[in-house]
Amino acid sequence: MKKRISLMLALILVLAVVVTGCGNEPADDANEGGEAGQVTDNPAKSRDGADNTIILGMEEAKGEFMPVYYSTSYDGYAIGYIFDTLLSNDEEGNPIPHVAEEWEISEDKKTYTFHLRDDVKFSDGEPLTAEDVEFTYLVMADPEYDGRYFSKPERLEGYEEYHEGDADNISGLEVIDDHTIAFTFKEAESTNIWECNMGIMPKHYYDFEKGDIDALKAKMQEPLGSGPYILENYEPKQFIEYTANEDYFLGAPKIENLILKFIKSETEIQEAEKGTVDIVLQAVTTPENKEIIDGLDYLHINDYPNNGYCFLGWNLEDPRFQDKKVRQALAYGFNRQEFVDVFFKGHGQVCHTPISQVSWAFTDELRENLNEYEYNPEKAKQLLDEAGWKEGADGIREKDGQKLDFTFSTFQDVEWIDRLIPMLKADWEKIGVNVEPNLLEFNALSDLVFQDRDFDIFSLCWSLSIDPDSSDVFHSKEAAEGGNNAVAFKNDKNDELLEAGIKEFDPEKRKEIYEEWGLLMNEELPYLFVYIRDNWNIVNDRVKNFELSPFVDPTHPSVVIEMELEE
Amino acid sequence: MGKYIVRRILHLIPVVLIISILIFTIIKMAPGDPVGSNLDPRATAEQKAAERARLGLDKPIPVQYWEWLKRSLKGDFGTSYIYKRPVKDVVPTFIKNTFLLNVVVYFFAFLISLPVGIICAVRQYSKVDNFWTVFSIIGISMPTFFFGLLLIYVFAVKLNWCPINGMVTPGKNATGLARVADVLHHMILPAIVLIIGSMASYVRYTRTSMLEVINQDYIRTARSKGLSEKVVIYKHAFRNALIPIITIVGFTIPSLFSGAVILETVFVWPGIGNVLMEGIRMRDYNMIMALNMFFALLTLLGNLLADVGYALVDPRVKVD
Numbered sequence: 005m006k007k008r009i010s011l012m013l014a015l016i017l018v019l020a021v022v023v024t025g026c027g028n029e030p031a032d033d034a035n036e037g038g039e040a041g042q043v044t045d046n047p048a049k050s051r052d053g054a055d056n057t058i059i060l061g062m063e064e065a066k067g068e069f070m071p072v073y074y075s076t077s078y079d080g081y082a083i084g085y086i087f088d089t090l091l092s093n094d095e096e097g098n099p100i101p102h103v104a105e106e107w108e109i110s111e112d113k114k115t116y117t118f119h120l121r122d123d124v125k126f127s128d129g130e131p132l133t134a135e136d137v138e139f140t141y142l143v144m145a146d147p148e149y150d151g152r153y154f155s156k157p158e159r160l161e162g163y164e165e166y167h168e169g170d171a172d173n174i175s176g177l178e179v180i181d182d183h184t185i186a187f188t189f190k191e192a193e194s195t196n197i198w199e200c201n202m203g204i205m206p207k208h209y210y211d212f213e214k215g216d217i218d219a220l221k222a223k224m225q226e227p228l229g230s231g232p233y234i235l236e237n238y239e240p241k242q243f244i245e246y247t248a249n250e251d252y253f254l255g256a257p258k259i260e261n262l263i264l265k266f267i268k269s270e271t272e273i274q275e276a277e278k279g280t281v282d283i284v285l286q287a288v289t290t291p292e293n294k295e296i297i298d299g300l301d302y303l304h305i306n307d308y309p310n311n312g313y314c315f316l317g318w319n320l321e322d323p324r325f326q327d328k329k330v331r332q333a334l335a336y337g338f339n340r341q342e343f344v345d346v347f348f349k350g351h352g353q354v355c356h357t358p359i360s361q362v363s364w365a366f367t368d369e370l371r372e373n374l375n376e377y378e379y380n381p382e383k384a385k386q387l388l389d390e391a392g393w394k395e396g397a398d399g400i401r402e403k404d405g406q407k408l409d410f411t412f413s414t415f416q417d418v419e420w421i422d423r424l425i426p427m428l429k430a431d432w433e434k435i436g437v438n439v440e441p442n443l444l445e446f447n448a449l450s451d452l453v454f455q456d457r458d459f460d461i462f463s464l465c466w467s468l469s470i471d472p473d474s475s476d477v478f479h480s481k482e483a484a485e486g487g488n489n490a491v492a493f494k495n496d497k498n499d500e501l502l503e504a505g506i507k508e509f510d511p512e513k514r515k516e517i518y519e520e521w522g523l524l525m526n527e528e529l530p531y532l533f534v535y536i537r538d539n540w541n542i543v544n545d546r547v548k549n550f551e552l553s554p555f556v557d558p559t560h561p562s563v564v565i566e567m568e569l570e571e
Numbered sequence: 572m573g574k575y576i577v578r579r580i581l582h583l584i585p586v587v588l589i590i591s592i593l594i595f596t597i598i599k600m601a602p603g604d605p606v607g608s609n610l611d612p613r614a615t616a617e618q619k620a621a622e623r624a625r626l627g628l629d630k631p632i633p634v635q636y637w638e639w640l641k642r643s644l645k646g647d648f649g650t651s652y653i654y655k656r657p658v659k660d661v662v663p664t665f666i667k668n669t670f671l672l673n674v675v676v677y678f679f680a681f682l683i684s685l686p687v688g689i690i691c692a693v694r695q696y697s698k699v700d701n702f703w704t705v706f707s708i709i710g711i712s713m714p715t716f717f718f719g720l721l722l723i724y725v726f727a728v729k730l731n732w733c734p735i736n737g738m739v740t741p742g743k744n745a746t747g748l749a750r751v752a753d754v755l756h757h758m759i760l761p762a763i764v765l766i767i768g769s770m771a772s773y774v775r776y777t778r779t780s781m782l783e784v785i786n787q788d789y790i791r792t793a794r795s796k797g798l799s800e801k802v803v804i805y806k807h808a809f810r811n812a813l814i815p816i817i818t819i820v821g822f823t824i825p826s827l828f829s830g831a832v833i834l835e836t837v838f839v840w841p842g843i844g845n846v847l848m849e850g851i852r853m854r855d856y857n858m859i860m861a862l863n864m865f866f867a868l869l870t871l872l873g874n875l876l877a878d879v880g881y882a883l884v885d886p887r888v889k890v891d
Contacts, residue, residue: 052740052742052743053742053743057742059741059742066653066654066655067654067656068654068655073655075655150625151655152610152614154618155614155618221655221656224655224656237744239738239739239741239841240664240665240841241665241839241841241845242737242738242739242741242839242841243737243741245741245742245744261742263741263742265737265741266839267736267839268736268836268837268839270716270720270836270837271720271723271735271736271837271839274723274724274727274728274735275735275736277728278727278728278735280734280735445602446603446852447601447602447603447604447852447854448602448603450602450603451602451603452602476615482615482616484616485616486615486616486619486620487615487616488615
């Protein structure tokens with residue numbers, strides 16, 4: 005017996021070694037298959053229970069299945085299938101009707117009145133009414149509420165009276181009748197419309213005594229909403245199973261069973277290849293993965309720019325960075341295009357201004373007038389000379405006893421940083437600028453940047469919201485300690501435009517404001533904007549109509565309803 | 572013996588307190604705090620400060636420790652910032668999954684390694700011994716990450732014998748025996764990785780410890796008395812060789828409950844390793860404290876059990 009076991013183990017080991025030996029070949033095999041015109045069997049079709057079921061692979065959701073409490077974007081997707089919001093949006097990020105079939109704005113622009121459809125029902129059959137919308141906001145205004153969305157009701161009139169006092173409701177939230185609700189904000193701001201958008205929670209199911217938020221949280225993993233899918237089963241760290249809501253107000257989804265399977269980047273390609281998932285959401289964008297996907301004729305990629313950008317922030321309180329010419333010189337002096345080409349192999353692009361390219365605010369005029377700071381070391385040197393920075397004995401430029409010798413505080417074990425450092429160092433060296441990396445763990449970096457403000461240059465990525473407003477990152481009031489404007493960018497024109505952008509309600513005028521602001525950012529360079537990567541969803545060919553874009557996520561009504569399987 | 576155990580348990584109390592102070596201080600001194608993960612990353616400075624105050628993170632560390640100690644003694648380990656639920660509700664499922672895998676792993680690892688180790692010692696430098704020496708070295712040095720992916724590639728992707736990852740098949744909703752079979756099926760590959768990895772060191776331990784004993788005078792005496800080789804090896808030598816092995820078994824007890832981060836990542840096994848790892852990354856203080864104290868207690872108990880075990884197998888060890 006013992007011998008047999010040892011024999012078996014020996015066999016496994018030998019087999020393992022043999023397989024490693026020919027580990028390089030599968031891609032070739034697949035290519036050969038393709039050239040010969042053979043159609044490989046699509047393994048997803050023969051998977052057990054594949055009919056009428058789509059398995060969507062994504063990173064883990066933590067089980068925060070409540071609109072007012074979720075914090076990861078994956079939990080956001082998980083509840084996006086279960087709950088409906090007043091509004092939806094088009095591809096450019098404009099609000100469009102969803103549960104609210106129409107809405108109007110008051111004269112003073114402070115009040116939004118929404119008219120709700122009367123045919124929306126929660127999955128237990130109860131109708132969705134204006135009271136449920138009000139309830140959702142009362143949860144976020146509760147004195148004991150400890151989620152992250154308190155700023156939504158905070159902007160409403162009468163928030164303090166409810167949150168701190170003993171008011172029974174928020175005066176700025178008025179239920180006019182069963183299907184009409186009005187939101188009155190303290191300030192007239194055009195971004196307020198998005199504050200009215202929150203997954204609507206049924207009052208009759210979630211109701212609790214004001215202050216007894218634990219009673220509500222107890223239902224965190226038994227969600228009940230009006231959405232296209234109903235949660236059937238949740239296995240922590242493994243998957244979520246849904247069935248279609250046959251009575252969905254936009255019509256039952258075509259796919260009866262939906263499974264969100266939590267996958268890891270290490271094996272996502274294998275899962276797509278073997279058909280254990282039909283879709284990999286946000287796969288790793290490497291040329292190696294592309295090669296494998298291209299070699300399998302039953303997979304394709306849904307490709308679009310990611311809704312966010314990565315940048316190097318420079319400390320504008322440091323006199324060396326205060327001269328705009330120095331910042332522009334550093335931009336001209338670093339070949340960002342080459343970095344993007346080398347790192348993304350065509351699946352990313354250089355970022356020039358912090359506005360999403362698909363947004364309504366990213367106009368053609370803006371696109372045409374952006375300075376791309378094409379790599380030009382001569383121009384960089386010239387600008388530095390003009391600014392008075394002369395090369396010292398060691399080749400590093402200096403002025404008034406200061407040197408262009410920077411510490412670059414950045415995070416460890418992040419691939420783009422690993423590639424960026426040598427390229428940045430080599431390019432800047434040519435224009436007489438030295439940079440030394442200081443690798444930190446993420447929390448340490450975040451403290452250094454946002455609390456201590458003790459850096460020359462740091463790196464980070466921001467995601468972009470659906471509205472082009474970026475006051476929370478660039479306004480000078482955020483330059484205080486702990487604020488998001490860690491680089492301390494203070495520019496009167498910037499503040500003025502950001503404020504004007506929020507105050508303006510006319511879409512055409514807003515476009516003009518953001519065009520000017522986008523160009524100002526591009527000119528002033530509060531950051532060295534580096535790149536916008538692509539997002540890849542690997543989709544099995546048997547899935548039809550699964551097309552995402554920056555503002556269209558997998559739970560967007562158009563995707564959920566139209567998504568179907570090939571006959 | 573009973574007195575000894577009681578005394579040892581009493582000794583544990585100050586040790587546990589010191590450990591808790593150390594862990595608490597270290598994690599509080601690490602940069603960052605859970606406010607980032609609890610709030611929108613774009614929250615303003617005032618919002619962050621208010622949240623910090625609400626979580627009691629603005630108080631001095633000794634005060635925070637005292638408050639933690641008071642409620643922990645009452646069995647309240649606080650709420651996990653990541654999962655937004657009480658730690659004691661979140662943790663059991665994951666510990667159960669880890670335990671399930673580890674029980675199988677250690678059972679087979681010991682079942683195979685002990686006899687193999689003995690054979691290797693008895694037939695030192697024979698072909699069998701050499702084979703296992705090479706095997707052990709490969710087993711110890713093979714990175715989990717690489718070995719796991721290799722097994723997935725061969726047995727899941729190419730041969731189609733096992734699922735790629737996970738613990739149960741999504742959409743299957745099996746119950747009863749069918750579910751047990753499903754879980755076992757998913758367990759094969761991760762278990763092989765762990766068994767081979769841990770077996771290697773157990774074989775080496777058993778072998779070394781046996782060799783030491785076999786060369787002792789009393790074994791020669793036993794042989795010269797004319798006892799059969801079987802009796803000499805299994806009765807005289809093995810029992811003495813067991814002492815260091817018991818230490819290992821003692822140390823294994825906490826490992827039964829502690830997860831393997833890399834393995835859990837590669838095989839998407841819903842164990843506790845990644846929960847703790849993520850807790851540390853996101854500074855989920857309540858989670859880190861609860862888990863670390865649990866592991867510390869288990870380690871101490873494992874040591875205690877090992878010491879009691881010595882007394883049982885080694886008459887030279889006097890405990891009273």
